[in-house]
Amino acid sequence: xxxxxxxxxxxxxxxxxxxxxxxxxxxxxxxxxxxxxxxxxxxxxxxxxxxxxxxxxxxxxxxxxxxxxxxxxxxxxxxxxxxxxxxxxxxxxxxxxxxxxxxxxxxxxxxxxxxxxxxxxxxxxxxxxxxxxxxxxxxxxxxxx
Amino acid sequence: xxxxxxxxxxxxxxxxxxxxxxxxxxxxxxxxxxxxxxxxxxxxxxxxxxxxxxxxxxxxxxxxxxxxxxxxxxxxxxxxxxxxxxxxxxxxxxxxxxxxxxxxxxxxxxxxxxxxxxxxxxxxxxxxxxxxxxxxxxxxxxxxxxxxxxxxxxxxxxxxxxxxxxxxxxxxxxxxxxxxxxxxxxxxxxxxxxxxxxxxxxxxxxxxxxxxxxxxxxxxxxxxxxxxxxxxxxxxxxxxxxxxxxxxxxxxxxxxxxxxxxxxxxxxxxxxxxxxxxxxxxxxxxxxxxxxxxxxxxxxxxxxxxxxxxxxxxxxxxxxxxxxxxxxxxxxxxxxxxxxxxxxxxxxxxxxxxxxxxxxxxxxxxxxxxxxxxxxxxxxxxxxxxxxxxxxxxxxxxxxxxxxxxxxxxxxxxxxxxxxxxxxxxxxxxxxxxxxxxxxxxxxxxxxxxxxxxxxxxxxxxxxxxxxxxxxxxxxxxxxxxxxxxxxxxxxxxxxxxxxxxxxxxxxxxxxxxxxxxxxxxxxxxxxxxxxxxxxxxxxxxxxxxxxxxxxxxxxxxxxxxxxxxxxxxxxxxxxxxxxxxxxxxxxxxxxxxxxxxxxxxxxxxxxxxxxxxxxxxxxxxxxxxxxxxxxxxxxxxxxxxxxxxxxxxxxxxxxxxxxxxxxxxxxxxxxxxxxxxxxxxxxxxxxxxxxxxxxxxxxxxxxxxxxxxxxxxxxxxxxxxxxxxxxxxxx
Numbered sequence: 116x117x118x119x120x121x122x123x124x125x126x127x128x129x130x131x132x133x134x135x136x137x138x139x140x141x142x143x144x145x146x147x148x149x150x151x152x153x154x155x156x157x158x159x160x161x162x163x164x165x166x167x168x169x170x171x172x173x174x175x176x177x178x179x180x181x182x183x184x185x186x187x188x189x190x191x192x193x194x195x196x197x198x199x200x201x202x203x204x205x206x207x208x209x210x211x212x213x214x215x216x217x218x219x220x221x222x223x224x225x226x227x228x229x230x231x232x233x234x235x236x237x238x239x240x241x242x243x244x245x246x247x248x249x250x251x252x253x254x255x256x257x258x259x260x
Numbered sequence: 261x262x263x264x265x266x267x268x269x270x271x272x273x274x275x276x277x278x279x280x281x282x283x284x285x286x287x288x289x290x291x292x293x294x295x296x297x298x299x300x301x302x303x304x305x306x307x308x309x310x311x312x313x314x315x316x317x318x319x320x321x322x323x324x325x326x327x328x329x330x331x332x333x334x335x336x337x338x339x340x341x342x343x344x345x346x347x348x349x350x351x352x353x354x355x356x357x358x359x360x361x362x363x364x365x366x367x368x369x370x371x372x373x374x375x376x377x378x379x380x381x382x383x384x385x386x387x388x389x390x391x392x393x394x395x396x397x398x399x400x401x402x403x404x405x406x407x408x409x410x411x412x413x414x415x416x417x418x419x420x421x422x423x424x425x426x427x428x429x430x431x432x433x434x435x436x437x438x439x440x441x442x443x444x445x446x447x448x449x450x451x452x453x454x455x456x457x458x459x460x461x462x463x464x465x466x467x468x469x470x471x472x473x474x475x476x477x478x479x480x481x482x483x484x485x486x487x488x489x490x491x492x493x494x495x496x497x498x499x500x501x502x503x504x505x506x507x508x509x510x511x512x513x514x515x516x517x518x519x520x521x522x523x524x525x526x527x528x529x530x531x532x533x534x535x536x537x538x539x540x541x542x543x544x545x546x547x548x549x550x551x552x553x554x555x556x557x558x559x560x561x562x563x564x565x566x567x568x569x570x571x572x573x574x575x576x577x578x579x580x581x582x583x584x585x586x587x588x589x590x591x592x593x594x595x596x597x598x599x600x601x602x603x604x605x606x607x608x609x610x611x612x613x614x615x616x617x618x619x620x621x622x623x624x625x626x627x628x629x630x631x632x633x634x635x636x637x638x639x640x641x642x643x644x645x646x647x648x649x650x651x652x653x654x655x656x657x658x659x660x661x662x663x664x665x666x667x668x669x670x671x672x673x674x675x676x677x678x679x680x681x682x683x684x685x686x687x688x689x690x691x692x693x694x695x696x697x698x699x700x701x702x703x704x705x706x707x708x709x710x711x712x713x714x715x716x717x718x719x720x721x722x723x724x725x726x727x728x729x730x731x732x733x734x735x736x737x738x739x740x741x742x743x744x745x746x747x748x749x750x751x752x753x754x755x756x757x758x759x760x761x762x763x764x765x766x767x768x769x770x771x772x773x774x775x776x777x778x779x780x781x782x783x784x785x786x787x788x789x790x791x792x793x794x795x796x797x798x799x800x801x802x803x804x805x806x807x808x809x810x811x812x813x814x815x816x817x818x819x820x821x822x823x824x825x826x827x828x829x830x831x832x833x834x835x836x837x838x839x840x841x842x843x844x845x846x847x848x849x850x851x852x853x854x855x856x857x858x859x860x861x862x863x864x865x866x867x868x869x870x871x872x873x874x875x876x877x878x879x880x881x882x883x884x885x886x887x888x889x890x891x892x893x894x895x896x897x898x899x900x901x902x903x904x905x906x907x908x909x910x911x912x913x914x915x916x917x918x919x920x921x922x923x924x925x926x927x928x929x930x931x932x933x934x935x936x937x938x939x940x941x942x943x944x945x946x947x948x949x950x951x952x953x954x955x956x957x958x959x960x961x962x963x964x965x966x967x968x969x970x971x972x973x974x975x976x977x978x979x980x981x982x983x984x985x986x987x988x989x990x991x992x
Binding site: 224227228229230231 | 566567569570580583584587588591594595596
């Protein structure tokens with residue numbers, strides 16, 4: 116369902132980005148990049164309120180003609196951005212939330228690996244860390260609505 | 261390989277030998293050292309021994325399972341009888357004498373041998389300490405010179421077994437224990453079984469199980485256990501007692517059943533051994549791992565933190581990627597720390613990798629820490645995980661390990677076993693994934709967490725409230741208490757507050773506003789009231805009953821004031837009003853926590869209807885309160901909305917807080933209403949009238965505030981537009 120999933124580090128560089136339609140990947144990269152601005156805006160807006168109540172799930176960042184972009188930020192300012200096809204009308208907010216939750220859990224698992232240095236790319240190419248993360252992302256992407 | 265059929269005598273003999281060699285009582289795997297000693301005692305030339313070991317599959321496996329052991333024994337018998345060593349000869353050679361093993365000193369064993377022939381059962385009780393054959397040195401470093409890596413495939417098997425030959429010299433290469441160093445890579449052929457994988461860093465000396473011919477494995481337990489029971493059968497095994505070949509024992513069958521009819525011996529061997537887990541950790545290895553664990557973490561039930569484990573495994577000089585993969589596999593519960601079992605599994609994987617085995621996609625079953633839910637699924641037939649696994653049931657099923665997906669294993673060698681493997685692991689992993697998934701859900705992120713309201717102090721507003729209170733008390737009309745006492749609905753309160761505001765003179769509003777200005781601290785409380793709109797919502801709603809407009813404003817406005825008031829009312833130690841207000845204030849704080857994130861709109865509306873319908877019956881006062889509270893569910897959205905609205909209304913909040921204070925004061929007085937029910941009706945009616953008046957006043961005030969709100973919103977919009985225009989530049 117998710118067309119593109121990206122994990123952005125605190126310093127706004129990508130830790131992991133993957134799209135399903137392999138063609139036109141650059142377009143998704145660009146969308147994710149532009150969505151970072153929206154994420155920052157939401158973070159700052161919510162930050163004015165009580166910080167501890169800040170929601171991790173940011174919701175729909177912005178919709179385009181074909182896609183919708185959802186955002187999620189962790190307490191350590193690691194951002195997850197997901198691009199979803201707009202034709203997936205059946206995709207409810209709760210499902211997006213659960214997908215982000217799974218992402219977050221997988222990311223936590225990668226973090227738990229002592230061989231992973233925070234800030235490294237989450238490599239899933241090799242038989243290495245990120246393999247499980249990548250698999251989870253794959254499962255999200257090929258899920259049937 | 262065809263099933264191994266043993267006669268009864270053979271069966272007993274072999275099982276006894278097995279238990280003899282099974283010094284660690286694993287019942288499944290024989291210690292290699294013992295086995296090799298045994299074979300040495302068979303007085304066969306080394307190459308024959310090697311060949312036997314190869315044929316039975318132990319070299320490949322690295323250890324002797326029961327089937328391998330039995331086959332080996334049979335082959336020993338074959339060799340001793342002078343027959344060529346072939347796989348087929350195991351069953352084809354009839355009337356094989358029992359294999360003979362000579363030990364330097366042990367008559368009892370020979371007696372045992374005799375007893376076998378006589379079919380007596382003598383289990384265990386091997387007595388006598390048999391010093392190791394001379395020369396078998398106790399382990400020592402690497403001396404596996406004798407790598408006797410005589411070509412395993414040496415076709416030298418023709419050597420007739422010589423009956424009593426002096427015990428063979430111990431392998432020149434003193435068996436090096438894996439505890440010591442050195443591993444000779446020479447033995448490490450491709451066939452080197454996993455169990456024997458060589459040490460790569462210093463302390464790691466590996467007991468190579470069948471690799472370089474048995475020599476390597478001699479060590480095992482470096483000092484031969486004092487109770488080394490030698491199966492020495494000096495006298496020739498009775499040849500005549502061979503009974504007809506009975507069907508293989510159940511055990512043999514179980515171990516051998518996986519064997520498919522294969523053509524080559526290797527295949528046969530592999531198939532037969534495929535049931536034996538190649539990833540299984542031998543006892544020696546496990547002991548070594550445990551010792552290594554102790555060097556890091558003395559407590560065997562404790563954890564090795566990730567950083568320490570990282571350093572330790574980095575010493576193995578494997579690439580970081582592979583180490584991280586190993587970690588992913590072995591950290592079963594994903595806690596960032598390694599228990600003993602996890603550590604052994606990780607160590608085993610490192611060893612495997614060092615010896616050229618590819619890392620599996622998911623953790624092999626035998627390496628999995630024994631979990632309660634795994635024991636059933638993992639125990640397929642006979643091959644259990646390491647018996648040594650301990651304490652892992654304590655580990656909760658892996659909390660979250662997506663790394664145990666049901667991927668297809670791609671074993672380098674065992675194609676056939678992989679299927680079995682997958683079934684095991686899939687079964688087990690599925691159960692794990694289920695549990696994992698559940699626990700994945702458990703630590704739900706805050707999104708799904710129930711947003712519980714947090715009571716907030718309304719200190720700043722107290723100042724306002726004090727003003728309001730003073731004004732109110734000053735006003736003649738407002739005795740919020742008495743009329744309010746009578747009037748059940750909250751309207752009275754609000755009306756009173758508003759009226760008091762008004763009555764205090766037209767200046768009150770202005771004063772309020774100025775007061776607001778003078779009280780910048782009033783701003784902070786604003787978010788709070790909005791957050792805890794619930795309890796007080798119903799009150800403003802009642803007031804709203806009079807106010808026709810407002811579906812939105814009352815939400816915002818009334819919410820804000822209400823909270824502050826009650827706490828403030830507590831502060832005020834005024835007359836009845838204060839008392840009653842206190843009562844109500846007490847109630848409200850209770851309500852506050854419950855209704856923090858309530859939906860103001862719905863609650864307001866509900867309260868409105870409630871108030872309207874219930875019209876001033878003292879009895880309904882408490883009902884109103886309760887009703888007002890019930891509809892207030894804590895969805896997060898209203899909180900956000902309120903937050904945003906707060907921001908929007910910031911400039912107006914001052915006024916709102918003023919009104920809030922008024923309303924709160926009014927509302928606070930309400931709880932007293934029920935008590936005063938019993939008072940005379942005239943007072944009630946009078947209070948009703950006054951309440952109505954205050955209602956109208958409040959309505960007017962509300963409309964004014966609405967106007968202000970709109971103005972402020974327009975200003976906000978314009979400001980936002982300007983901000984948007986500026987923003988692109990700021991980001992550049």
